[in-house]
Amino acid sequence: MDAENTLLQPGAPSGLASPVLVLGATSLIGRFLLARLSAAGIEPMALSRRPPSDDICWVDADLGDPDLAKALPQVGTVFSLSPIWLLPRALPALKARGLSRLVAFSSTSRFTKQDSPEASERAVAKALADAEAEVEAFCAAQGVSWTILRPTLIYVEGRDGNVSRLASLIRRFKVLPLSGAGAGRRQPVHAEDLAIGALEAAQAPAASNRAYDLTGGEILTYRVMAERVFQGLGRRPAILTLPPWLFRGLLTLLKPFYPGATAAMGDRMAQDLTFDDGPARADFGWSPRDFHPRF
Known part of the structure; x- marks a missing residue:
């Protein structure tokens, strides 16, 4: 992302009010997002069924818990990094605790696997599409501003499964x-760029109530x-x-x-799995790195 972006500067002013809640904080994107929030002077709270021992404030809870609202803090902004099909069930509890701004990650697998010969992959594509529709419908009915981000092939050197x-x-x-x-053409995208993009989308008025495909910086x-x-x-x-x-x-x-x-x-490997990130570049300055991993 742009090196001059203020979110990269420790203590920079932010349009997000502390605290914010991060669901799926132990994911590939999670550790980068927690670090960026802290650097920007925003207090992050993270939800996990198995909270690690560190300086972050962790909420020990499960998104499927019927009493989830009792475990949640009062927060306005929520970043959802968990599989998006887990999110709809938790939305009423999040709304009860003050949810007004939601940034949720889905995946371009919604499109690339919908016609797969593998039944399991088609099921994943359907679960993604159904969950996106449920999130959008709930937020529209409850007056919650939402943004859905669909990355392509996510990587973090030494940590991802691709x-x-x-x-x-x-x-x-x-x-x-x-x-x-x-x-077949690909657009691998680094998890740190996705964390930065999520922060920028959360604060960009143009990104409200929209979904974006997020790609890496080059096609190869x-x-x-x-x-x-x-x-x-x-x-x-x-x-x-x-x-x-x-x-x-x-x-x-x-x-x-x-x-x-x-x-x-x-x-x-012979198929083009490419997407257009132009809307994200225009609406919240999406500018990811080229693919040069270092292990």
């Missing part, structure tokens, strides 16, 4: 097989993305191009090292 999993495979096997040419093919992962490990790229049918067989052998792997993953 880019970092590729790095793990490269470390183990020294070579990375691809299905076909790996020509799956193969080039893989080459950047090699470079981030300090290695020369060693990529093995396989026919799709052979890759599917290899994926079966790799499942112990790649939990959740499906045949559809190989097929998607």
